[in-house]
Amino acid sequence: MEPVKVGLLGLGTVGGGTANVLARNAEEIARRAGRGIQVTHAAAREFNAEGIQGLERIEITTDAFEVVNNPEVEIIVELIGGYSPAKELVMQAIENCKHVVTANKALIALHGNEIFEAAQKKGVMVAFEAAVAGGIPIIKAMREGLSANRIEWAAGIINGTGNFILTEMRDKGRDFDDVLAEAQALGYAEADPTIDVEGIDAAHKLTIIGSIAFGVPLQFEKTYTEGITRIEQQDVVYAGELGYRIKHLGVTRKTDKGIEMRVHPTLIPERRLIANVDGVMNAVLVKGDAVGPTLYYGAGAGSEPTASAVVADLVDVARALTTDPENRVPHLAFQPNELSDLPILEMDDVETAYYLRMQVSDKPGVMAKIAGIFADSGISIEAIQQKEPAEGETQVSLIMLSHTVLEKQMNEAIAEIEALECVMGPVMRIRMESLSG
Template sequence: MYRDPVESLEPLHSRPAAIRTLRVGMIGIGTVGSGTFRVLARNRADIAARAGRSIELVIVAARNLQRAAGIVGEGVPLTADAMHVATHPDVDVVVEVAGGTGPARDWVLAAIAHGKHVVTANKALLAVHGTEIFAAAREKGVVVAYEGAVAVSIPIIKALREGLAANRIEWVAGIINGTTNFILSKMRDEGLDFAAALAQAQALGYAEADPTFDIEGIDAAHKLTLLAANAFGMPLRFADAQVEGITALQGLDVACAEQLGYRIKLLGVARRQASGVELRVQPALVPVDHLMAHVKGSMNAVMVKSDAAGLTMYYGAGAGSEQTASAVIADLVDVARLDGVDAAQYVPHLGVHAHAMNALSVLPRAAVDTSHYLRVPVHAVGQIQAVTACLAAQKVPVRQVALAAECSGTGPQVLVLTGPVVQGTLDLAVHALQARNEVAGPVVTLRVEALEG
């Protein structure tokens, strides 16, 4: 049953500051919003003890008011007007969990303009409009918190901002999309091709009916943009990220990687170099004995290399209603504790060193220097030497050469692992290989990531 929103709530100044309840307005009551409501209600006492005061949901905006009423019951007023929640005079913090980048931008900016803190799990919104949003938040002295936007249950933003605050971050790399990791796990464990693994992911609810953002790497790139901003203090440069998904990945390459002692994972990598920052998402080979190679199903994992702490790794669920709610509520607890704290610390690229960090550029694809995997189809087994000779002539270092063990119906396949080489040089070498008579089809290339200290 629809109920009119509260017309007036007790003024904030009428309560003792030490015990004043943090009053929350939420926009969206779908998967994440409903999880947030349930966890807040179930763990109310524990959350209040950790926050130092109660956190109360006082109004919710929803598209479907009847459905929303079935979730929140009689205790929380509902409205169909999200802007009413964003501008309500008695709401302290707005939780935006509706998604999208259009209306959500307007709601968030309106909330900030009215002096409200914002908590969001909307990575697309921040990746695309974050620079504008964070600048507005700094101007108004409010927080925009977004732990749930990056790696769901993994508190990686807090780790970068607080746990590793003493460190100079060298690189961040991770499996930050649960859908693609589930698909890749099925391709390896059950020998499925990409289409069959995707269909299974959709049937089980791990992939959307339109999975484009996930399988094309866009979702991971949104998250990586936020990780890089926190790790390096740089602006949000989603438009400059190099993004490659898994739609073209073949089961044959999954099997060949295993033969060579590697597993293929969709990785987001942000690495600081002297000349700029690598900002890239791509399927890559990871050594089979590396911890990252054993992250299966829809789980996520993030590794950070920093100068003092060294290598650290963070692991947890990459999707889920209450898993995301855990991160959203952790942000609310932070907001509840922030009295007297400079809100600018939550604005990753506008801090003390903003001027220097803004000068960091994103390296172009051709300048990225990594090892590579090549699968070269040839007409005859004896043509391995022609492949290696061509690579040598193109100044590509070769570490390992083998024939694919499983190439039924495809003809002989030469597998090559290179040493470190810049992408531009490798591209020229692949072009030269394709022109040779010995090569029987398209050359497949994937990056190899050691993820070492």
């Protein structure tokens, strides 16, 4: 089957990321979607040609309307941002019976009602997962995963710049202006940071979250928006002393009187998981009447995290276009004829780090003997701690952390150690995972 043909409007940070993810993971994506997804056309004024894969197969123009009006293109991906000409382009694409994927939160928050109505009339899809919380599939989770629930409220850290600033203020005792300047230098904040630090970006996203939670039309103009510029270092400190963290939250809640939609700095108890979402990361906490609280965490911005959501939408559209409704999503994510025969490894072949605890005689030379066995086995030790023996005891506990090692190798070393006279009983071993990167 022919690949689905995609026209990309914008080849900047997210546009470039989208082209790269589609090119790099082409095989994996086709195995999932049941069909390839190919960028055939793109519109951009300026772009970093060296940073984008597969450019040679893309027809590039400076006129975005040319892509939107090209009869070959089946799906338009709008990554220009802002209201105009993004809106005109999206409306024209719908008019031309093309499906649309967009990451444009401002566009959806302000003009979504009109865009959705036009799409409904023309029978085309408009997908916007990337518009809220970047790579976190929060729209899918709320619209589909939580569809059994009466949503009671949702609260999110949905602006990475703001969260980075508040995290630095807390962790390093720095002032707002000082951290903002660093965030700008690091590229986390725009030269004009107003949209981020005054909460407008978060309000765009909250408007969408609220509508999806409660089934009301998008009403950005009624969303209360307050930024973080007035938060002082001392407030961060005092809140901490009282057991709270200050986060820039978007909150929407259903009450007897109506729906709250508000973005503002907020004290939250530090023991909540969401209070520990730091730096540029985003998270949304949703309370449903059946499921209780659920939380979704990940990168809320950036080239490839946002591209992840854009491409997920493209796969959704491709699946809908390609298969019958009953087989839209394959049971095991990949099409049944595309499952792989990769082997499942035996534990002997698995590599992890280890925590080890052993009882040893409290005599000179014991630690050296044990360390020697590890050295001979090529296992590096990150830390050794000897626990002081209790009064009158002649045994001590030895705690060791190893670097990553093949399980088989570790088993052999442990067998040697357990055979030592100075080691009592079996060695306690627990695997370790850093869960980073």
